[in-house]
Amino acid sequence: MGFNDQLFLKLNPPFPKVKLKRFDGCLTGDIVSLELNFIFFKQLWVSEIVEDESTAETFYFVDKGTEMPFFFKNWRHKHLLSDKGGKTVITDDISYQTPFVILDWLLYPFLYLQFNYRKPIYRKVFG
Numbered sequence: 001m002g003f004n005d006q007l008f009l010k011l012n013p014p015f016p017k018v019k020l021k022r023f024d025g026c027l028t029g030d031i032v033s034l035e036l037n038f039i040f041f042k043q044l045w046v047s048e049i050v051e052d053e054s055t056a057e058t059f060y061f062v063d064k065g066t067e068m069p070f071f072f073k074n075w076r077h078k079h080l081l082s083d084k085g086g087k088t089v090i091t092d093d094i095s096y097q098t099p100f101v102i103l104d105w106l107l108y109p110f111l112y113l114q115f116n117y118r119k120p121i122y123r124k125v126f127g
Contacts, residue, residue: 003061003079007125008032013117026061026079028052036069043069047077058082071107073097090122 005023012018017037021044024030030049035042045068052061058081065075078093092115098104 007121010121010125011118013114025049026052026063028061032063045069047075056083071098071103073099088126090126092118 003026005020008023009018009020016039019035019037020033021035022031022033024032026049028049028051031046032049033044033046035044046066047063048066050062050064053059060078060080062076062078064077065072068075074095074097076095078091080091080093082089082091094111094115096104096107096111098107
């Protein structure tokens with residue numbers, strides 16, 4: 001299994017619930033669209049893959065948010081897979097901005113937990 005729609009769904013934590021509306025893939029120009037269910041309201045998140053590269057040692061792709069929940073102004077996420085001595089190292093390099101600096105800081109722990117949730121899933125899938 002690579003970076004496909006099944007893995008994408010597995011990587012999502014229990015909250016908010018995610019409904020995958022569109023998943024083209026992880027190559028430049030592809031679109032990923034999802035609906036986030038925050039119980040009392042739903043928000044659409046659309047990202048475009050704006051960059052990708054594959055070499056013998058690394059593979060990466062970058063998604064940029066084009067339509068995001070109201071509490072984000074900008075989103076850029078580089079998914080990097082590197083071969084380090086026969087082991088695959090996965091790095092999530094994320095930059096984001098909200099309408100308020102204080103909200104940037106308040107969202108950080110939540111995002112940290114969201115992406116930390118992925119570690120055991122990555123280990124299981126990519127061994």
